[in-house]
Amino acid sequence: MSRKRKGNIIRNINWEEGLVQFLSEKAAQGRSERTLKDYDYHVRQFYHRYAEGDLKTNLYKYLAEKCAPATFNLRLVYLKAYFKWVAEQGFLEENPLESITRRKAEPRIVQIDSSVLARLISLPDINTYAGLRDKALICLTLDTGIRPKEACNLSVSDFNSKMLEVIVPADIAKTRKQRTLPISQLTCSLIARLISVRPTEWAKDVVLFASADGTTLNKNTWGDRLEHYSTIIGVKIRPYDLRHAFALGFLRNGGNALFLQRIMGHTDLNMTKRYVAATDEDLRNALTSASPLARLVKPKRIINIHEK
Numbered sequence: 001m002s003r004k005r006k007g008n009i010i011r012n013i014n015w016e017e018g019l020v021q022f023l024s025e026k027a028a029q030g031r032s033e034r035t036l037k038d039y040d041y042h043v044r045q046f047y048h049r050y051a052e053g054d055l056k057t058n059l060y061k062y063l064a065e066k067c068a069p070a071t072f073n074l075r076l077v078y079l080k081a082y083f084k085w086v087a088e089q090g091f092l093e094e095n096p097l098e099s100i101t102r103r104k105a106e107p108r109i110v111q112i113d114s115s116v117l118a119r120l121i122s123l124p125d126i127n128t129y130a131g132l133r134d135k136a137l138i139c140l141t142l143d144t145g146i147r148p149k150e151a152c153n154l155s156v157s158d159f160n161s162k163m164l165e166v167i168v169p170a171d172i173a174k175t176r177k178q179r180t181l182p183i184s185q186l187t188c189s190l191i192a193r194l195i196s197v198r199p200t201e202w203a204k205d206v207v208l209f210a211s212a213d214g215t216t217l218n219k220n221t222w223g224d225r226l227e228h229y230s231t232i233i234g235v236k237i238r239p240y241d242l243r244h245a246f247a248l249g250f251l252r253n254g255g256n257a258l259f260l261q262r263i264m265g266h267t268d269l270n271m272t273k274r275y276v277a278a279t280d281e282d283l284r285n286a287l288t289s290a291s292p293l294a295r296l297v298k299p300k301r302i303i304n305i306h307e308k
Helices: 015-028 033-049 055-064 069-088 114-122 129-144 148-152 185-196 219-233 239-252 257-264 269-290 292-296
Strands: 002-005 008-012 165-168 179-182
Touching: 015 033, 015 069, 033 055, 033 069, 033 219, 055 069, 114 129, 114 219, 129 148, 129 179, 129 185, 129 219, 129 239, 148 219, 148 239, 179 257, 219 239, 239 257, 239 269, 257 269
Parallel strands: none
Antiparallel strands: 002 008, 165 179
């Protein structure tokens, strides 16, 4: 890559040097180690596959490779951010991926065994601030299905211990509509305890689930925390997976789909129906294995009338 000013090349830089500078800047901005690794992986993967030739052509070829929409979107997000930075530094005239948009991907619904969830809940050490915060956040998500980003941006004033509820204000809700989430006594007790151990020098109404220094716990850092617990359990669990676990558990325990839509903040029933479909599959499997008729009548090959 060459840096240009008024048509003159003032400095040359190869992609590896550019990547080092880019990652250093992102690290200084507070990006998590996990995010930095993802940037590094996706940029290196592209250049290792397309080391020679025109950059824009190579990028288009790479993104045209057959892959799942989710994979395409991941590649696009990280490469687009990187080349945006490259263009801002003046090494390119423009971001070659500026006009490329994400593909529509079917939402993936993750099902986690209840024994794994129970193990996850038991792992955080509530005798430490970080452990208490983690357990409270895990329980809140399994209690309400709140989105990770919404949970990380809650303030202390959004918690009402007397009413056993948490309010998701419109300004942090994904749909920009406020909603009230009832919580269990266990979750309420954990959050109340978390607030009680906050350092006195912290502002009274800072974020509810704060980092050790009182700043916002962003969703990437929360992902890193769950990755740590996942390593211990041996099962990959992401922040959004807990939201899926809540939705499926709610329906399996007799919850109403319309109530689920309101609790999870879906704008319509389309997304909610995906969870319903997943639980319908449970019903079909249960009926197949437990049907009284299947136990009474041994399966026989049905003879086609034309065979006679």
